[in-house]
Amino acid sequence: xENAYERGKALSERHNPGLEETLEARYGALLPGMxxxxxxxxxxxxxxxxxxxxxxxxxxxIAALTAMGGQxxxxxxxxxxxxxxxxxxxxxxxxxxxxxxxxxxxPAAINALNxxxxxxxxxxxxxx
Numbered sequence: 001x002e003n004a005y006e007r008g009k010a011l012s013e014r015h016n017p018g019l020e021e022t023l024e025a026r027y028g029a030l031l032p033g034m035x036x037x038x039x040x041x042x043x044x045x046x047x048x049x050x051x052x053x054x055x056x057x058x059x060x061x062i063a064a065l066t067a068m069g070g071q072x073x074x075x076x077x078x079x080x081x082x083x084x085x086x087x088x089x090x091x092x093x094x095x096x097x098x099x100x101x102x103x104x105x106x107p108a109a110i111n112a113l114n115x116x117x118x119x120x121x122x123x124x125x126x127x128x
Contacts, residue, residue: 008044015082058083066112067104
């Protein structure tokens with residue numbers, strides 16, 4: 001049986017390819033083991049749980065990050081891209097973001113929509 005890190009690594013590579021390497025390059029020297037801990041805990045324990053599909057977990061994460069406000073833009077970008085990989089449509093993502101305008105406010109939702117538009121463009125056209 002795989003451990004949480006192995007499950008998390010496999011899932012994170014499908015959902016957010018290169019995440020561990022990015023975390024290692026940015027934070028590894030400052031916090032040794034942090035990237036592996038995050039992969040194990042977030043992807044190997046939480047995202048890999050039964051009860052919700054990865055698609056649904058992605059939608060819930062996008063909604064939560066939207067309601068938290070503009071400071072979450074980098075994480076929102078990662079999770080919108082992952083949500084598309086998990087099968088969410090652009091419309092579903094946009095509607096979830098707009099629904100959060102009731103809870104996080106219109107500025108938070110508009111900021112998240114702007115992030116979504118950038119990710120959608122990158123997904124369609126490879127970055128430009």
